[in-house]
């Protein structure tokens with residue numbers, strides 16, 4: 001742990017040198033424009049990969065960047081971000097090589113986490129025709145990472161929080177991104193939730 005405290009002191013020193021007002025300014029409050037919903041994987045640090053500074057991005061991370069409708073933690077973060085902080089952009093960020101997605105693809109048991117991974121298995125079930133058609137194992141893995149992001153963005157749009165926000169003049173925009181650990185590049189999957197929500201309005205639509 002010594003390394004952590006030393007690292008912290010060095011960071012404070014460097015920050016004070018580069019921007020003497022930084023801590024005073026931070027203490028006054030936050031007004032982030034972005035909400036990042038990403039994987040807990042240590043290789044996908046939200047601020048660093050997006051080049052955003054402290055104060056710019058509100059962050060929620062869990063295993064395999066899931067949006068689960070019974071997850072009180074995610075829903076609280078989402079509500080606060082949308083209704084209080086009024087973020088403008090919400091991104092679900094998956095990443096290739098995701099251990100959670102790999103585990104969901106296997107038929108092994110991992111313990112309690114299996115119940116969480118079932119949400120990813122549901123994504124496989126929803127896209128089984130496309131999924132089974134991909135013969136290359138690596139390609140199938142990469143595609144599931146993408147499909148999982150797409151489904152989580154759709155899950156986001158189904159929440160009452162986003163449904164209500166869509167009635168506002170300037171609702172937050174939703175995005176599905178994939179981070180390539182090998183290259184460091186973030187790609188936009190151009191997820192369009194409007195068509196899906198229109199098609200299933202008789203199920204998910206709310207007045």
Ligand SMILES: [Zn+2]
Pocket residue numbers: 039040041063064065095097098099100101
């Ligand atoms: Zn992951």
